[in-house]
Amino acid sequence: MNGSTTMPQNGDKIDLQSETDVLLIIDVQNDFCPGGALAVPQGDEVVPVINGLSTRFNHVVLTQDWHTPGHQSFASSHDGKDPFQTAHLPYGEQVLWPDHCVQGTPGANFHADLQTDRAQMVIRKGFRPQMDSYxxxxxxxxxxxxxxxxxxxxxxAKRLFLVGLATDFCVLYSALDARHARFETYVIDDACRAIDLEGSLAQAHAAMEREGVHRITSEALL
Incomplete structure (x- = not known):
């Protein structure tokens, strides 16, 4: 599934199809915003952009990190490990994170300014104690x-438009899996923010290009 990265040129616009286009909003939660346990730099800046986009779509889906206390992806669950180190779990190498988005805590809530009323489905992920989910x-x-x-x-659905947090982890893996499922896939760059852990943003962009994920800006849709 090779394909080139696509950026709008000279004011090019994408015509949305009301019945077959979906806005997929990834993990815009308090713990991923400034002041949160795993804050993505400028993560809250995506909220007004996403709110503007969501009014253009008939189909909106949200995802929500929803970890159990003591989740195996937390560094605190591994003696001698610090956040952002790795551990080998049964399914492979896992980055260990600060405790975040624990079920029922304020950090797991969606950002207060995110407009969620238009969402028709919420996918909760990472709720299995032994397995993370990007x-x-x-x-x-x-x-x-x-x-x-x-x-x-x-x-x-035929086309998916992805926004949210973080570009180089949950947005990336969602976009790649969307392509593997044969959906035409777009990542809206200015409606995302990255952690950029040791060059992970550049690696994410390269992976998107290899798999035919289109990168655009919200200007193409608004």
């Missing part, structure tokens, strides 16, 4: 499905 489609074993693919197929 993608909206699969847990990190790349086999355990969230059910999103079937939902989108039954709704007749």
């Amino acid at each position: 993608s909206a489609f699969y847990e990190n074993d790349h086999m355990t499905a969230t059910g999103l693919t079937g939902y989108l197929r039954q709704r007749g």
Whole structure:
């Protein structure tokens, strides 16, 4: 699934299709915004952009990190490990994170200014204590499905437009899995922000290009 990165040129616009286009909003939660336990730099800046975009779509889906206390992806669950180190778990190498988005805590809530009323579905992920989940489609074993693919197929979706946090982790893996499921996939750059851990943003952009994910800006849709 090769394809080139696409950026709007000379004011090019994308005509949205009301019945087959979906806005997929990834993890715009308090813990990923400034002041949160795993804050993405300028993460809150995506909120007004996403709010503006969501009014253009008939189909909106949200994802929400929803970890159990003591989740295996937390550094605090591994003696001698610090956040952002790695550990080998049964499904592979796992970055260890600060405790974040724990079920029922304020940090797991959506950002207060994010408009969620238009969302028709919320996919909660990472709720299995032994397994993390970056993608909206699969847990990190790349086999355990969230059910999103079937939902989108039954709704007749053809194009997915991804926004949210963070570009180089949950947005990236969601975009790659969307391509693997044969959806035409767009990442809206100015409606995302990255952690950029040791060059992870550049690596994410390269992976998107290899798999035919289009990168655009919100200007192409507004």
